[in-house]
Amino acid sequence: MKTNKSVLGLLWAVLFLNFVGLALPAYSAPAREFYELKVYSLKTKEQEERVENYLKNAYQPAMHRAGISKVGVFKPISNDTARTKKIFVLVPMKSLDQLVKLPQALQKDKQYAQAGADYINAPFNNPPYTRMESIVIQAFELMPQMALPKLKGPKSERVYELRSYEGHTEKIYQNKVQMFNQGGEIDIFNRLGFNAVFYGEVVAGSTMPNLMYLTTFEDRPTRDEKWKSFSADPAWKTLSAKPEYKNNVSKNVTLFLRPAEYSDI
Numbered sequence: 001m002k003t004n005k006s007v008l009g010l011l012w013a014v015l016f017l018n019f020v021g022l023a024l025p026a027y028s029a030p031a032r033e034f035y036e037l038k039v040y041s042l043k044t045k046e047q048e049e050r051v052e053n054y055l056k057n058a059y060q061p062a063m064h065r066a067g068i069s070k071v072g073v074f075k076p077i078s079n080d081t082a083r084t085k086k087i088f089v090l091v092p093m094k095s096l097d098q099l100v101k102l103p104q105a106l107q108k109d110k111q112y113a114q115a116g117a118d119y120i121n122a123p124f125n126n127p128p129y130t131r132m133e134s135i136v137i138q139a140f141e142l143m144p145q146m147a148l149p150k151l152k153g154p155k156s157e158r159v160y161e162l163r164s165y166e167g168h169t170e171k172i173y174q175n176k177v178q179m180f181n182q183g184g185e186i187d188i189f190n191r192l193g194f195n196a197v198f199y200g201e202v203v204a205g206s207t208m209p210n211l212m213y214l215t216t217f218e219d220r221p222t223r224d225e226k227w228k229s230f231s232a233d234p235a236w237k238t239l240s241a242k243p244e245y246k247n248n249v250s251k252n253v254t255l256f257l258r259p260a261e262y263s264d265i
Contacts, residue, residue: 032144034096035200037135037212038089048085050119050128055089056262058116063091065112066105070148072197072265074160074257084130088162088257090197090214090265092146099136137200137212142181148265149195149216155259159217160197166210166251173209176248177201180211183245188236189215192229197265207253220256 042048055073063071072090093099106112113120119128139145151158167173180186180199189196199213217223230236239245259265 030144031094032139032141033146033198034093034099034203035137035139035146035198036089036091036093036099037137038091039133039135040087040089041130041132042085042087043130045085047128047130048087050122051087052260054116054119054128055087056260058112058119059089060262060264061115062106062109062112063102065109066102068092070146070264073260073263074162075260077159077256077258092198096136133206134204135202135206135212136204137198138203140177140181140186140199140201140211142186143196143199146198146265147196149197151195151216151218153218155261155263157219158258159220159223160257160259161215161217161223162212162255162257163215164202164207164210164212164251164253165249166207166253167248168250170209172248172250173211175245177211179239179245179248180213183239183242184235185239188230188233188239191235192226192233194226194230207251 040051042051052073060071060073068091070092072088074088074090076086076088093102122128149158149160165176167176186196186199194215195217197214197216200211202208202210202212217226
């Protein structure tokens with residue numbers, strides 16, 4: 001009799017667990033976002049002012065109305081002395097479909113048309129910029145959603161570091177992506193407090209194959225100290241010494257940026 005009761009109890013337990021499993025919704029990881037990184041190239045101070053006026057008063061508000069609440073606008077820290085000035089605009093997207101449909105949404109936005117008239121209707125002999133590049137990025141598997149930087153200091157002192165790691169071939173490039181994800185490089189950055197906004201694979205751009213990521217710091221001394229601790233970190237030394245991750249970056253391009261005062265990021 002005791003044996004039968006034990007078997008019956010076990011069967012009830014199995015049935016209960018199966019019922020709970022059916023009742024609870026299945027967990028699914030957050031969908032990987034896409035980012036459009038626009039890079040404006042400018043020749044004059046006048047062009048810089050016109051593009052910033054457009055971004056602040058027309059483009060960014062239109063993105064907010066379109067359901068994109070966080071739009072980042074950044075300028076290189078050395079922008080004032082550079083021959084070619086740059087402005088970077090980061091727009092997070094839920095899908096590529098959203099990216100494709102955004103121009104249509106802008107065309108229907110009357111407030112956008114009015115606020116951005118100087119930029120939108122610029123004549124051929126007085127354009128607001130020299131060129132505009134659009135880079136499309138898909139978020140990494142282990143950081144599928146963008147994160148706002150946890151910084152408290154004034155924006156005028158912050159340092160945002162945008163890095164692009166280019167690969168010799170597609171296969172070698174994917175090895176570096178794997179190093180960030182399953183290899184644990186993202187975990188090291190998180191543990192050391194690099195305040196990353198995103199890590200992502202470039203799916204359309206001029207320097208493919210490459211990945212890009214954006215980390216943030218209160219100021220330049222903090223940035224330098226963080227990288228010093230990264231280089232000395234035992235976990236990084238172990239990871240970077242693994243033979244399977246050797247020679248997986250052909251070029252590292254690093255840009256130091258500062259967010260515009262009106263930037264959401």
